[in-house]
Amino acid sequence: MNDPMTAPVGPAQDTSKAPEAAGWEPVNVREFERHAQLMLSKNAFDYYASGANDMVTLRENRAAFNRLRLRPRILRDVSMVDTSTSVLGQKISSPICIAPTAMQRMAHDSGECATAGAAAKAGALMTLSSWSTTSLEDVAKAGGPGGARWFQLYVYKDRKITEQLVKRALAAGYTALAVTVDTPVLGRREADMRNRFKLPEHLTMGNFVSAGGAHASGTKDGGNDSGLAAYVASLIDRTLDWNDIKWLRTICGSMKIVVKGVMTAEDAAESVRQGVDGIWVSNHGARQLDTTPATIEVLPEVVAAVSGRCEIYLDGGICRGTDVFKALALGAKAVFIGRPVLWGLAHSGEEGVSKVLKLLHDELVMALQLTGCTRVSSASRSMVTHQTSYYSKL
Ligand SMILES: Cc1cc2nc3c(=O)[nH]c(=O)nc-3n(C[C@H](O)[C@H](O)[C@H](O)COP(=O)(O)O)c2cc1C
Numbered sequence: 001m002n003d004p005m006t007a008p009v010g011p012a013q014d015t016s017k018a019p020e021a022a023g024w025e026p027v028n029v030r031e032f033e034r035h036a037q038l039m040l041s042k043n044a045f046d047y048y049a050s051g052a053n054d055m056v057t058l059r060e061n062r063a064a065f066n067r068l069r070l071r072p073r074i075l076r077d078v079s080m081v082d083t084s085t086s087v088l089g090q091k092i093s094s095p096i097c098i099a100p101t102a103m104q105r106m107a108h109d110s111g112e113c114a115t116a117g118a119a120a121k122a123g124a125l126m127t128l129s130s131w132s133t134t135s136l137e138d139v140a141k142a143g144g145p146g147g148a149r150w151f152q153l154y155v156y157k158d159r160k161i162t163e164q165l166v167k168r169a170l171a172a173g174y175t176a177l178a179v180t181v182d183t184p185v186l187g188r189r190e191a192d193m194r195n196r197f198k199l200p201e202h203l204t205m206g207n208f209v210s211a212g213g214a215h216a217s218g219t220k221d222g223g224n225d226s227g228l229a230a231y232v233a234s235l236i237d238r239t240l241d242w243n244d245i246k247w248l249r250t251i252c253g254s255m256k257i258v259v260k261g262v263m264t265a266e267d268a269a270e271s272v273r274q275g276v277d278g279i280w281v282s283n284h285g286a287r288q289l290d291t292t293p294a295t296i297e298v299l300p301e302v303v304a305a306v307s308g309r310c311e312i313y314l315d316g317g318i319c320r321g322t323d324v325f326k327a328l329a330l331g332a333k334a335v336f337i338g339r340p341v342l343w344g345l346a347h348s349g350e351e352g353v354s355k356v357l358k359l360l361h362d363e364l365v366m367a368l369q370l371t372g373c374t375r376v377s378s379a380s381r382s383m384v385t386h387q388t389s390y391y392s393k394l
Pocket residue numbers: 047048049061099100101102129130131152180260282283284285286287315316317318336337338339340
């Protein structure tokens with residue numbers, strides 16, 4: 001049988017076919033995305049860029065940030081700005097962290113190692129996907145001993161594989177498990193179905209080479225011809241529930257547990273009851289359930305439900321320093337970026353990721369200065385309002 005995860009799809013990058021990209025220095029994240037579109041194969045770019053179904057939530061993740069208005073304060077000395085903060089007790093240089101995205105070597109041959117290198121140089125926190133195209137040990141080496149690293153966990157039907165992954169992450173120095181709870185089945189990504197998405201032949205799922213799962217193909221699932229949907233259906237456990245979180249707690253040693261994919265006050269309150277260390281507000285970059293609200297829209301209800309009892313993070317649609325500012329002001333301790341890192345990788349590997357991190361960092365510094373803040377904790381609820389609040393006062 002033609003293995004859907006390994007059949008050839010052509011090179012991920014072909015600069016000779018993208019003369020428009022040569023010498024182009026993108027000045028914002030959206031331009032990095034357009035640059036990546038020129039550089040990458042359709043198979044890879046569509047996989048990275050697309051959301052589920054009609055991509056209503058994909059647009060909302062951006063649009064909702066743009067509906068929020070900033071209320072700047074003036075005449076405050078902003079000559080010195082400190083963006084450093086901490087997550088789960090670990091100091092980081094900036095609240096802009098890296099979300100797990102699978103299969104980064106499709107964007108650049110150096111893939112996850114390049115991301116780890118750029119994160120370590122910037123003093124940023126990186127979360128590695130279970131489904132990386134490099135082993136978690138090699139990524140830890142590339143990030144060096146000082147790098148802040150979390151491991152994203154997909155819980156396998158085969159609990160031995162899950163347990164081995166957790167133990168390996170602990171041994172390699174990852175300090176938290178981000179347990180993804182929004183993917184009992186893969187969302188319907190129609191571009192991947194049309195393209196019959198496949199991992200290029202020369203790449204493997206780096207964490208499973210010795211377990212024999214690096215090329216697993218799975219069965220056809222509900223007519224969805226994306227090789228990935230079949231792969232997920234064959235391996236990921238749909239029975240996952242709170243008992244599994246308890247079980248993970250018994251095997252994760254000193255690693256903290258963060259639930260990734262919380263979108264309601266009810267689940268936030270339950271997460272706190274279950275004793276998780278952190279709540280990651282995420283709709284999986286709008287790739288799972290379409291027509292959910294934007295993450296920035298649900299952040300206030302999550303913050304209210306948690307009432308300071310654990311840290312809250314947010315991802316989804318962040319591509320400006322002002323977006324980061326808004327999330328912090330509404331109660332997130334840190335934010336995570338997914339696609340922007342892939343666009344940086346596609347641009348120029350580690351250097352490209354460094355550029356994206358610096359770009360967003362500089363934009364955040366400016367957002368802080370222009371709102372009259374000298375540190376991230378000064379971004380406050382009163383500095384953000386919904387655009388309609390101005391009209392309602394007329
Ligand atoms: C190409 C791609 C692959 C992803 N792979 C994973 C993954 O392996 N595990 C996971 O928990 N989330 C995964 N995500 C979701 C991200 O961790 C994150 O929630 C999302 O990308 C944030 O939205 P943004 O891309 O708009 O920044 C992936 C997202 C993308 C775009």
